[in-house]
Amino acid sequence: MATNIVIGNWKLNPDASKEAKKLFLGISKLASKMKRTQVVVAPPFVYTSLCQTKSKKLALGAQDVFWAEQGAYTGEISVTQLKDLGVKFVIIGHSERRALGESNEMINRKVRATLNAKLTPILCIGESAHDQQGAYLAFLSNEIRAGLKGVSKSELSKIIIAYEPIWAIGKRQADAMTPRQLHETVLYIQKILSETFGRDVSKKVRIIYGGSVGGQNAGDLMEHGQINGFLVGGASLSVETFAPILKAVDSI
Ligand code: PGA
Numbered sequence: 001m002a003t004n005i006v007i008g009n010w011k012l013n014p015d016a017s018k019e020a021k022k023l024f025l026g027i028s029k030l031a032s033k034m035k036r037t038q039v040v041v042a043p044p045f046v047y048t049s050l051c052q053t054k055s056k057k058l059a060l061g062a063q064d065v066f067w068a069e070q071g072a073y074t075g076e077i078s079v080t081q082l083k084d085l086g087v088k089f090v091i092i093g094h095s096e097r098r099a100l101g102e103s104n105e106m107i108n109r110k111v112r113a114t115l116n117a118k119l120t121p122i123l124c125i126g127e128s129a130h131d132q133q134g135a136y137l138a139f140l141s142n143e144i145r146a147g148l149k150g151v152s153k154s155e156l157s158k159i160i161i162a163y164e165p166i167w168a169i170g171k172r173q174a175d176a177m178t179p180r181q182l183h184e185t186v187l188y189i190q191k192i193l194s195e196t197f198g199r200d201v202s203k204k205v206r207i208i209y210g211g212s213v214g215g216q217n218a219g220d221l222m223e224h225g226q227i228n229g230f231l232v233g234g235a236s237l238s239v240e241t242f243a244p245i246l247k248a249v250d251s252i
Pocket of ligand 1: 009168210211231233234
C-alpha cells in the first residue's frame with residue numbers, strides 16, 4: 001500500500017524567517033514521531049534554504065515552479081534550482097494560482113518539467129461549486145486530462161493528485177467536504193485516470209484532499225474518503241493545529 005502523505009502548504013506565511021525556522025523545527029519534531037506517514041512542508045521560496053532536514057519522514061516541497069530551465073523569465077524559479085535546495089515535492093496548479101491566471105496548459109508544462117527532473121508533482125484540481133447536477137465532474141475531468149497531457153503511464157504512478165474543492169478552502173472544518181462526498185469524487189477521479197491511463201497504473205496514483213482540514217475532521221475524511229492524505233493550508237501554520245491531523249493520518 002502506498003504511504004500516506006500530509007503536505008503543509010504555508011502559502012504566503014509566516015512574515016519573518018525567525019518564525020519560519022521555529023515552525024519548521026516544531027513540524028520536524030512531529031514528523032519524527034510518524035510511523036507510516038510522509039510529512040512535507042512547502043514554505044514560501046525565500047525560506048526554502050532555512051527549512052533543511054535530514055529526516056526521511058520530513059521532506060521539502062515548493063508551492064510552484066516554472067517549466068523552463070533558465071532564461072529571461074523574471075521572478076520565476078526552475079526545477080533545477082528547487083532540486084539543488086533539496087526540494088522533493090512541487091505543488092502545481094493550486095486554485096490560488098489558477099485564480100491569478102494560470103491555465104491548464106501552463107500547469108501541464110509545469111507537471112512535465114517536474115517529472116523530467118524526477119521530482120514529485122502534486123497536481124491540484126477542484127471545482128468552484130459542487131452543483132447537484134454534477135457539472136463539476138466534467139470540470140474535474142478536464143482539469144485532470146489537460147494537466148496530465150503527454151504524461152506517460154510509467155510517469156503517472158509518481159504523481160499525486162490533490163483534490164481541493166475551491167468552495168471548501170479556508171473555511172471552518174464544519175464547511176469542509178463530507179467524507180461521503182469526498183469518496184464519490186475520489187471514485188470519479190480514479191475512473192477518469194483509468195480511462196486515460198488504464199486501471200493498473202491508475203491505482204498507484206495517490207489522491208489527497210485539501211480544504212479546511214483540521215483535527216476534528218481529518219480522521220473521518222481519511223477513513224471514509226478513501227484518500228492517501230491531505231494538503232493542509234491554515235492548520236499547517238502551527239504545531240498545535242497540525243499535530244492532530246498528522247496523528248489522525250498516521251493512525252489509519
Ligand atoms: P486550507 O487550505 O487548509 O486553509 O483550507 C488548503 C489549501 O488551499 O491547500
